[in-house]
Amino acid sequence: MDSLAPRANVARAIAAAKTLLGDRVSTAPAVREQHGKDQTWNAGAAPDAVAFVNSTEEVQALVKICAGEKVPVIAYGTGTSLEGHFAAVNGGISIDLSGMNCILEVNSEDQDCRVEAGVTRKALNAHLRDQGLMFPIDPGADASLGGMAATRASGTNAVRYGTMRENVMGLTVVLADGRVIRTGTRARKSSAGYDLTRLLVGSEGTLGIITEVQLRLYGIPEALKAGVMGFPSVEACCRTVIETIQLGVPMARIELVDAETIKAINAYSKLSMPAAPHLFVEFHGTPAGVAEQAGQFADIAQGHGAGAISWASTEEERARLWQARHDVFWATKSLMPGKEAFATDVCVPISRLAECVVETQKDLAESRIYGPIVGHVGDGNFHVTLYCDRADAGEVARVKGAYGRMIERALSMGGTCTGEHGIGSGKRAYLAREHGEGVEVMRQIKLALDPDNIMNPGKNAGP
Numbered sequence: 001m002d003s004l005a006p007r008a009n010v011a012r013a014i015a016a017a018k019t020l021l022g023d024r025v026s027t028a029p030a031v032r033e034q035h036g037k038d039q040t041w042n043a044g045a046a047p048d049a050v051a052f053v054n055s056t057e058e059v060q061a062l063v064k065i066c067a068g069e070k071v072p073v074i075a076y077g078t079g080t081s082l083e084g085h086f087a088a089v090n091g092g093i094s095i096d097l098s099g100m101n102c103i104l105e106v107n108s109e110d111q112d113c114r115v116e117a118g119v120t121r122k123a124l125n126a127h128l129r130d131q132g133l134m135f136p137i138d139p140g141a142d143a144s145l146g147g148m149a150a151t152r153a154s155g156t157n158a159v160r161y162g163t164m165r166e167n168v169m170g171l172t173v174v175l176a177d178g179r180v181i182r183t184g185t186r187a188r189k190s191s192a193g194y195d196l197t198r199l200l201v202g203s204e205g206t207l208g209i210i211t212e213v214q215l216r217l218y219g220i221p222e223a224l225k226a227g228v229m230g231f232p233s234v235e236a237c238c239r240t241v242i243e244t245i246q247l248g249v250p251m252a253r254i255e256l257v258d259a260e261t262i263k264a265i266n267a268y269s270k271l272s273m274p275a276a277p278h279l280f281v282e283f284h285g286t287p288a289g290v291a292e293q294a295g296q297f298a299d300i301a302q303g304h305g306a307g308a309i310s311w312a313s314t315e316e317e318r319a320r321l322w323q324a325r326h327d328v329f330w331a332t333k334s335l336m337p338g339k340e341a342f343a344t345d346v347c348v349p350i351s352r353l354a355e356c357v358v359e360t361q362k363d364l365a366e367s368r369i370y371g372p373i374v375g376h377v378g379d380g381n382f383h384v385t386l387y388c389d390r391a392d393a394g395e396v397a398r399v400k401g402a403y404g405r406m407i408e409r410a411l412s413m414g415g416t417c418t419g420e421h422g423i424g425s426g427k428r429a430y431l432a433r434e435h436g437e438g439v440e441v442m443r444q445i446k447l448a449l450d451p452d453n454i455m456n457p458g459k460n461a462g463p
Contacts (some may be wrong), residue, residue, distance in 0.1 A: 002350040004090040008067040014049045016065045019095060024052040030346030035076050035086065037095040037329075038154045039329075041340040042084035047074060047094040050064045051071045054099045056172060056180060056211040063209065064178035066093055066454055073427035074456050075205040078148030079118065080139075082343045083424030085151065085204055089458035095209060097146055101129050102349055104212065112169060112186055116145050117146025117210050124215075133217045136161040139420065140326040147275055151422040152202030156325070159245075159378030160252045160284065161218065163420070168201050171214035176450035182281065184214060199445070203457035204422055206450050218322045220452055221284035224252075225294050226318045227311040229301055232278040234373070236359060241377045249296050253282040254320075254378040257435045258361070261328050261372040268331035269324035274307070279377075282318075325374070330387055339370075339387040342399060344426075347381040347419030356413055357382055360406050367398045372414050381419035408433075 005013075018025045026032070027049045037044025043064050046073075066073045072094035079086070088094060100116035103124060107113065107132050110422050111161025115124060122142045147153075149171065154163035161167065170184025170359065183196040200207055233239045237256050257278045265271055269423060278283075279301070283293045298309055312318040319452070324331075333341055349354045357373065364371040364384070373380025386407065388399040407417045407430050417430040432439045442461035447453070453463055 003214075004094070005071045010048050010071055010091065013065050013069040013075050013093060014072040014339065017051050017062055019048065020061055020065070021051055021053070021058065023409045027048045028054075030244050032094075033148075034079070035074075035096065036077065038081055038084060038086070039343075040082050041223055041342045041390065042082075042275040042424070043087065044084070045087040045089045045091075046086035046089050050076075050094045050096055052099055055172065056100075059095060059174045059209055059211050059337050060094065060178050060180055061098075063174050063176065067177055069451065070452050070454060072454050072457050073209065073210045075146070075150065077118065077144030078142065079151075080109070080141035080143045081147065081151060082421050083418070083425065085422060085459060086456075087425055087458075089220070089425060092113065096143065097209075097211070099357065100146075100211060106131065106133070106217075107186070110135060110186060111219070112215060113217055114212060114214045115145055116212055117144060119145050121145060121148065123293075128217065129220070132218050132220050135215055136218055137164055137167055145213050146184060148202065149165070149201050149210055149213050152420070154381070154420045156253045156322070156376055158376055158381075158420075162385065163359070165198065165201055167216045168197060168213060169216055170197055170214035171200055171210050173208040173210050174201055175208045176452070176455050186214065194409065201457050202422070204424060204460045206446055206460045207455060209455070216352075223287040224282060224284055224291045225290045225311065226253075226280070226282040227294070227309045228273065228278055228280050228321060229309040230274045230307045231301075232276070232305045234277045235354050235358050236306070237279050237333045238357055238377060240279065240304045240306065242302050242336075242350055242353060244297055245298050245378060247296070247300070248284070249293055249300070251281065251293075251297070251378055252284040252297055253280065255280040255325055256357070256373070256375040256377040256382060257328065257375040259323065261332060262372070264331035264372065265324050265328060268334055269320075269327060271324055278323065281307075282322075305360035328372070328374050329385060332387070336370065336387040339389050342386040342388060342403065343383065343421070344403060344406070345381060345383040345407060345419050345421045346415055346417060347379070348410050348413045350380045350413030352415070353377060353380050353382075354407055354412040356415070359409060360384065363402055363405055367402045369395075369398055369402055371402070376419070379419070380415070393408060404420055425459050428460070
């Protein structure tokens, strides 16, 4: 898409960016397209140029250039978001932070670290392993930590360790006017001033560009135990989850995988699980604690009709199990050649989880839509990947109808239109339905920090 800024302004901004960064600014069509389209059917939009930065100072200089010309700037990490977060809907310059990949400090005694925004979660954990530490937030994809902070990511471990909201201690951010601010401290709590860190976590690049992240770390558990078991129905899975959480059994991960997804996993990851709904679970702690927790969970699961639990007996088996879970998007996609994926999520109070999942499954079946379901169900969050032939107008209409009903269903149950994917450009229509007049307050904050609307325009609550 061409920029909405005057072409002369865009040309001057690109020329100034090339003077600053040289050949690290690209206007090649392939590079621009890559930085404007995510992995799902959300409409992409290529930026006018892509700038590959190596420091906060370079981001600051680029933002000042774009602010002077009123040209949009869009932050880009690893491109794993699912709601059109980095589509350049108004054109502009995409700032690729993947080159900012330095781990700046690790404070092992305090269990915290500071990293540049382009460091990925896997790279950080590889660096931390020898110190007996880990960063547990795991959205599946090897996302950048700056991007995870910007989208308030969570994932499979959220039921025990929380989301990025709970684990980001502070940020370095370049604002729309080029100012650099540092939020938070290394202290574990503070009552000083507005909580700018929490304001910026989840802002999706609409209030500023995150260049550094201060993170809370955890000790690697002494013992880990992972397993998988089948159930007679998705409802039985959900009832097991609800009872487990209500009884306070400390789970590290508890993941729902429906029967359609199990079929895809078996084909894609070369496994041989029964074609039935399953729960994937994991426990962290001491050997005695883990054994007790696993026993408690097994009793609950079997009370809801679960089959025998297959425990991973080695680290290799455990890694293979979770890799299969993380690969479900590609596994289901491999069964739907020629169709586009429309990945979405909702989150509801845990007591309404079974009802929401079952009603969603029924709706998809009645609408003749292939929509496999997985979920981080320990916190009431589940995901549906809707597959659609964009050339089939009838199927497109059915998919959009089911998508809207799923969100309305979640909201009517006291839930949210997105538990972790974020709003981006894909779910803006539902933000007002969820927050009402609160959206106008969000827009006032946006315009106070970014009056010319150059920071990732057209996303989240921005105008």
